Amino acid sequence: MSPLDAVIFDVDGTLVDSERDGHRVAFNLAFEEAGLPDRWDVDTYGRLIKITGGGRRMAFWFQQNGRSPEESTELAERLHVRKTALMRELILDGRIEARPGVRELLDTLDAHGVPIHVATTGTRAWVEPLLDTVFGDRFQTVLTGTEVPALKPDPAVYLEVLALTGADPARTVAVEDSANGVNAAVAAGLRCVAAHNPYTEGDDLTRATIVTDGFTDPALVGWFAQALSDTEPGTAGN
Template sequence: MVHGRAPDHGDVSALYRRSPGWCITLGGNCAAVPVRLVSTGPARRCAALTERPDAVVFDVDGTLADTERDGHRPAFNEAFAAAGLPYRWDGDDYGALLAITGGKRRIEHYLRDQGVPGQQADELATTLHASKTERFIASVRAGSVPARPGLAELLDELRAAGVRLAVATTGTAGWVRELLDGLFGPDVFELVLTGDDVPALKPDPAVYQQALLQLELPAQRVVAVEDSANGVRAAVDAGLRCAVVTNDYTRDQDFSGATVVCDGFSRDSRRPLTAQLLLES
């Protein structure tokens, strides 16, 4: 496994809090796009790309699809109800719980907060997570979890330019492959790494380090596309540059360390992202 610190990419003067309809390009230009900036403290380091990457590695949850909103949260609540438990996660509850990566870990953390003893929490979390996964896969097969608007077009543009595509996610293999095959077909991503393939989940960089090994590329030739601060940290700590496309749950997170931050994959929203990935104006 490759180990190492992220390269020194140059100072960024502030962190940012954003409103819908924005895009920030760090180290580049983003003309005529409204943005509200608030300095919040010392920033991590980042830089814009100067040449086209050989590969782009995508996160899945919240990045390729709004899985959290359309699939995971409803499936968690259905699993709770089926088990006769009084729990229900609303949007705010779930947004806070997303700081815990991994569905089983998220359930276990929540159960402990509800006063369930340690061993019992672990066993119940395992049962609930299995039930939740079955329900989530059913929703994927029913077409209830669509790709984010505009994403398919971006993937086509990258493939046409000869950029290799891969996936690095904390999700489990069973539902990840179902989702990817259903949304994009089996041949779009040459490499799919899940939380089952690595010893630690994001923000640990293990999944990106493994991606670099299997792609046989140096970190400076690969860009990650993420939706969350945990994902940015994982990518940057593996030495990758990282672009961010936010969603409703992550819009206000701290994305210092990213090279570009946009609020969607629509043609207008993703223009700065496309410019960095394909070096187009």
Template sequence: MRRLQAVIFDVDGTLVDSERDGHRVAFNLAFEEAGLPDRWDPVPYGQLLNVTGGRRRLVRYLVARGHGPAEAEELARRLHTRKTDLMRDLIEVGAVPPRPGAVRLLTELAAARVELSVATTGNRAWVEPLLARTFPVVRFRAVVTGTEITVLKPDPAVYLEAMRLTGHGPEDCVAVEDSAAGVSAAVQAGLRCVAVTNDYTRDHDLSGAAYVGEGLDDPAVLEWFRSRLTT
């Protein structure tokens, strides 16, 4: 087995619990500012995550609540724009912490001269501040976001772009994901994928992953990576 050269990380639910602690909270603040009665509690929000993409999620939700398609699209556009601003505010005050074990794993990989990158379909407007605020000592070679790659996972485009930018082929890289859509995107790009579940993805079909762990602090996940740094 070749020594691991690069790891490409997803962000939402993988490096940070940003869905529950960030996006959900920011959506609720945007609802409140707009004078809407809607509030997304943690458990029902997990069901909404079956629709990928925050704006698409909003449109689907608003249509189900009785808004016409055109009205739902316009309202979702305004709410999602404001949600992104509020998400940045939450990041600035440290309200979106790293998942347990994230800093340790990133630090160990960087110390072993493994190249680190990010492939997310989140908006660059909040992804870059989050990475800078949460992982200030980590240098990411490439950060590919949904601002540049607008097709959502499980489409592999964001991973293909990350590999193009870094010059690594699939044989040199591993992806780290938390969800079925993310694992599918990585596998379709030809990558081995380590899945680290969270409260929202424990029931996902992650059978395409090379390894499935309970989090970035799972000792077995750490050992999986360490065993590939010495070959």
């Protein structure tokens, strides 16, 4: 196995369960504030997540539950503004936590002097406060959908991190939770460790180097231990 020059992390669903613990909760708070009875439990949200874009997701739901298309769209647009503000509040209040085992992996990489970066298609407006609140200032390079708008599986955001850091793709590993993410990393020439969550368990992750249940999965821990044993301390990140 080649040594590690760098590890690049996805955010949404990888470093944090931002859908389940963040966006879903913010939607429910927006419904509650507006005096609506609608609530999305974890399973319901798992089905709705396939509809991309928060506004579209709410409009679909309202229409499915008996409102007219016009009323659904109008209500969804209004609530989506509030939902976005509520999501930011949740982040700043520290209500979204790192997935179990993430901190331990970041500490291990730090101890071996391996630089860690972020490549996400989330917008900087919430990614930056989220990373600051949950992890502090520990990522060297953070690129978001604000700088690189092409959505994964387009490899653009990964290619941009590689260009900025000068990391050798053959010695760099991505960590992702979903099919789109894995495919983006692989298209950028990277190996990819998949750490799926309950929402992405059914994704086709076959292009990943290894598929694991998350950061406490012994398969993931063992994979990084092996990769790091081939990496001489202090030689990474030149």
